Amino acid sequence: MxxxxxxxxxxxxxxxxxxxxxxxxxxxxxxxxxxxxxxxxxxxxxxxxxxxxxxxxxxxxxxxxRSVLFNEAMIPAQFAQVTLEDFQISHHTQEEARTNSQKFVDSYPIQERGLLFMGPVGVGKTHLAVGIIKKLTLEKGVSCKFVDFFHLLADIKEGYSGGKSDKEIIEPFVKAPVLVVDELGKGRNNEWESNILDQIISSRYNNSNELVTIITTNYTTRRDSTLSVTRTRATKNLLVSTKDKNYEKEVLQETLQERVGERIFSRLVELCRIIEIEGKDFRGLKYSED
Known part of the structure; x- marks a missing residue:
């Protein structure tokens, strides 16, 4: 027995x-x-x-x-139970993305670049990123951090009222051996937001021999795939604080290069291997069934 x-x-x-x-x-x-x-x-x-x-x-x-490392990673509660093993596949790019995610875990810390998952809403980009840092913290004892870029911006603004500087708030993310930046490109993309992003990416770029970065974004490098997000649930999830529909449409039609600028995009390409994911919007399917 x-x-x-x-x-x-x-x-x-x-x-x-x-x-x-x-x-x-x-x-x-x-x-x-x-x-x-x-x-x-x-x-x-x-x-x-x-x-x-x-x-x-x-x-x-x-x-x-390792449990402490997991708790310090700041993984959002809604992703508590997701794993690489339970990742749902409806398109061959999702299978390739999961395979590359597992290879990333297996080879850590011997890899030259991080990963940049791009594609429309609901295809599993964040699921894969969380699955990776779950394994790294609990199975390999690696210190990781997860941050939703839009929420980070909100935390920084809130920190101002308490006398905190940008640097104090972003320092733990800048120095994390493995950092997940979720929803890159979300927000108003004004000069201040671009400066915060530049601080994070440039700092990690300058220490890329020691630090690994994982990115998720709804923006892609091709206008046709970026446009595919426009007429779906992306409009509801963009969280752009404006009633200007023309502005909203313009934002959604940008490629990643246009959204973050050539300087940051160039560094992202050097920092990360680009993995574009297609497939069914599983979150959209879930909502339609509820």
């Missing part, structure tokens, strides 16, 4: 759940017994040369540390 798998964590030894705005991971209490090596202290004392006693971390602390 095989060993019974815990029905609470399915053998992973940790449980992921939603807490407030973010996904959280905790050690599974049902199957994680007190370590017989350290007695739960997390430290093992060993005698070395000259009868000196050395304190070493016990192996049992590894999972606790």
């Amino acid at each position: 095989g060993k019974r798998v815990c029905d609470n964590c399915k053998g992973k030894r940790y449980v992921i759940f939603q807490k407030g705005k973010f996904a959280r991971a905790i050690i599974c209490e049902r199957c994680h017994s007190v370590c017989d090596k350290c007695g739960g202290d997390g430290i093992i004392f060993k005698k070395g040369e000259n009868n000196y006693t050395y304190a070493n971390k016990c192996d049992c602390t590894m999972l606790k540390n």
